[in-house]
Amino acid sequence: MNHMKTIAKGVSALALTMALGTSASAQDWSAELGDHDGTTIRVQSIADPFIDAFREVSPAFTELTGAEVTLDSFGYDPLHEKQILSCSQGSDEYDVLFIDGIWVGEFAEAGCLEPVEERVAAANPDVMAMDDYIDSFKGQAIWDGQLQCLPIAGYWHMLHYRKDLFEKHGLEVPKTFDELMQVAKFFAEDDGDPDVAGMAMNFQRGSAAGQQFFEWIYSAGGKPWESNYPGSDDPYADQTPLFNSPEAVEMIEFFKAMVPYGPPGVEQFAWDERANAFTQGKVAMINNWSVRTPLFTDPDISKVTDAFDVAMFPHADGASSVPPVGGWIMCLNAHGQQKDAAWDFMQWFASPEVHKDFVLAGGPPSRHSAMQDEEIIAAQPWVPTLYESAKAAWQEGRPRHAMTFEMIDAIGLQVNRAIVGDATAQEAMDEANETITQMLTRAGYLK
Amino acid sequence: MAEITNTGTKVFARARPEESDRAIKLFFIAPAVIYLLLLSVFPFIYSVYLSLYDAKLTRMDRKWFVGFENYERLLSDPLFLKAMQNTVVLTVSSIILEVIFGFLCAKVFLSLREMRTGQVLRSIAILPMMITPICVGLMFSYILNPTLGIMNYLLSGVGIEGPSWFGNPTFALPTVIFINAWQWTPFMMLLMLAGLVSIPDSLYEAAELENAKWYHIARYIELPAIRDVILIGIILRVIDNLKLFDLVYVTTRGGPGDSTELLTFFAYRQDFRFFQVGYGSAAAVIILLISIVVTTVAVAYLRKVQK
Structure with missing residues (x-):
């Protein structure tokens, strides 16, 4: 029976592949x-792991159009700095900008982006396949x-x-925060694996800890501001x-309780440290x-290639899992001098056919289509x-307006x-709430 | 009439070379003046101007005049006040360490100055200050990494569990101070060594005849002799420490919490991360004013001492 199922699966996979292949080659x-x-x-981009795939795929565009594609990559903060400063000077140094989805409000307000809405409407719907993108x-x-941009990565x-x-230890994969803590504690205190800590999280001051707040708050049963909750019609209305809501304070207390179950120095961990600790076992x-998941399978850098698996983001008792969403959207530089060529590249790169190659x-x-392929x-x-x-996931999981960077940094602090014990969870979040209230009032987002 | 003309001609003839000299002088000074105006005076005036506005770089068309509100906000901003406190602690502690260890090292190298080994060691000893602070920060990040760093590994060898040097608010600022002092002690050492070399041998011989101990020599001969040099070194290091940025940027980014937040880092975050150029400029102007006040007082004190 299983054998038959496998064959059936194989046949349907083959059919799907052929169908996609036919559709692709028909383009x-x-x-x-x-x-x-x-x-x-x-192209200006973040130095995330996907740039290798980008470089691998892009030469096909040169074969089609004769245009060379070059990509310069930078770290998270330097990229934001460079892009905003270049934009303020009206620079056309780059034609295509990868920006973090949460920067879109700031960049749009500053006039750095040429919205792609009209170009998408005028393009071939089969190439754009906008309904194929995942809503979140x-x-x-x-x-x-x-x-404003194309949601590529x-x-x-x-x-x-x-x-x-x-x-080895007969453990269940944790679904709730409590189960997560129990398992983390087990590993931190278990003598069988003395070099393996329980759980590493982003606790470093600034963007790392600030973003982590937003990443966990919905699954903790809370929300960052009044009208921002999964399914909200107008998240920025209020x-x-x-x-400093009870859910937020309780979540921060949970974070603090997880510190002893992390690797040494976890208070200073950000994205790289967290991933490196896992990669090194x-x-x-x-x-x-998820962008880093393929790296864990790379035997050149990972010691856990076949030893790991993934599960849904955990949630608090009584809440449901709302996994964080993020990533990089591909935008047209409003100050670029060769927008038509850049747009051709963007629509080509974003098409389902090339996206599959990219993945x-x-x-x-x-x-x-990629998720089901x-x-x-x-x-x-x-x-x-x-x-x-x-x-x-919930698309508004993190703020996306012009004060995003400042707001996340203030919470991260x-x-x-x-x-680190400089303040209690309640004191810290009271101060965060006060700082952000003043910040948003000055910016005109709060009356 | 002819005389008058002659006199006039004489005067004219004398004035021309002077004016010509003046023009030549101005011509040669002009590049430096233009350079200063463009790169120092204009940015400073523009910073003062911006500091009086509520301005964000991404929406400069919507900036508005707020007078001294940015300064008032800064002086009641707990993070800015903490940054000021940390900067003072870092500056004073680093300089104390640099003077003490700089003097001790200078004494060692003074006694070794005739030996070739001493000269080689002196060259090696000044290497830290030749490394850029970014590299120093990265180097110590690796050394003091609690998981992979060699420091905690060595400590564990003698039964000590090393802390999270940059992750623990108790250790973070002292660690940054130590690294800063490590890098710049050779600078103080070089200055003091130059001062010590210039002390006449006769003073040491007289002290020897009086059976003076080493600390007597240091207290009554050496330190008074190199006091001016130490003061100049301190002034330079105060200015350097008020500008310290790279080391914190690489190692702690102002954390954990606000335990290593410095004035420069505060201004950098306002200007280049949040693009709040009005608020950031106000912070930069305050840093500049502090530098000017501290330097002026120190230089005045130096002159008084010299007199």
Whole structure:
């Protein structure tokens, strides 16, 4: 019976692959793309793991149009600095900008982006396949009621855990915060694996701890401000901060209680430290963006290639899992001088056909078709869990207006103060709430 | 009439070379003046101007005049006040360490100055101050990493569980101070060594005849002789420490909590992370004013001592 099922699965996968392949090969790019021989399209991006896949896929565009594609990558903060400063000077150094989905309000307000809404409407719907994007990430490319950019590289959080150790100790994968803490405590105190800590989280002051607040608050049963909750029709209608709500304070107390179960120095952990600790087998669990998951399977850098698995983001008792969503949206530089060529590249790169190649090369899947693609699932077995996470995520999980950076940093400072014992959770979050109330009032977001 | 003309001609003839000299002088000074105006005076005036506005770089078209409100906000901002406190603690502690260890090292190298080994060691000893602070920060981040760093590994060898050097608010600022002092002690050492070398041998011989101990020599001969040098070193290091940024940026980013937040880091975050250029400029102006006041007082004190 199982054998039959396997064959049936194989046949259907083959059929799907052939169908996609047929559809892909049927795409006549000459009708969609111009001749850009002699042009160089310059792309500015975050130095995230997907850039290798980007570089692997892009040369095909050169074959089609003659345009060279170059990519420069930077760290998170330097990229934001460079992009805003370049924009303020009206620089056309880059034609295509990858920006974090949560920066879209700031960039749109500063006039750095040329909205792609009209170009998408004028383009071939089969190439754009806008309905194929996953809503929770597609929403991050929309601001002021229009599509600003293309949602190319979506990330969602999953719980990554050491399945070998869980099997060895007969542990269940935690679903709730309480279960998570129990398992983390078990590993931290278990003599059988003395070098493996329980759980690593982002506690470093600034963006790391600040973003973590937003990543966990919905699954903790809370919300960051009054009208921002999953399914809200107008998340920015009432921005009265709720950073010191009972749910928020309880969540920060939970964070603090998790510190002893983390690796040494976890108070200073950000994205890299968290992922490195897991890659080196130093920690049993991490919550992590899916873009880094392929790295854990790379034998050159990972010691846990076959030893890990993923699960849905945990939640508090009585709440449901609302996995964080993030990632990078591809935008047209409003000050660029070769927008048509850049747009051709963008629509080509974002098309379902090229997106699949991008994902197979290690990029993050952002479309329904990619999430359901058997070939992709075979290459990235965590994709079904990722798809489930993507469907349960809330697009407004983190603020996306012009004060985002400042707001996240202010919360990150207070979360970290509570973590390291500079203040109690209640004191820290009271101060965060007060600071953000003043900040939003000055910016005109609060009356 | 002819005389008058002659006199006039004489006067004219004398004035021309002077004016020409003046023009030549102005011509040669002009690049420096233009450089100063463009790169120092204009940015400063523009910073003062911006500090009087509520301005964000991403919406400069919507900036509005707020007078001294940014300064009032700064002086009641707990983070800015903490940054000021940390900067004072870092400056004073680092300089005390640098003077003490700089003097001790200078004494060691003074006694070794005739030996080739001493000269080689002196060259090695000044290496830390030749490394850029970013690299120093990265180096110590690795050394003091609680999981992979060699420091805690060595401590564990003697039964001590090393702390999270940059993650614990009790240790973070002292660790930054230690690294800063480690890097800049050679600078003080070099200054003091130059001062010590200039002390006449006869003073040491006289002290020897009087059976003076080493601390007598240091207290009554050496320190008074190099007091001016130490003061100049302190002034330079105060200015340096008020500008310290890279080390904190690489190692702690102002954390944990606000335990290593410095004035420069505060201003940087306002200006280049949040693009609140009005508020950030106000912070920068305050830093500049503090630098000017501290330096002026120190220089006045130095002159008084010299007199």
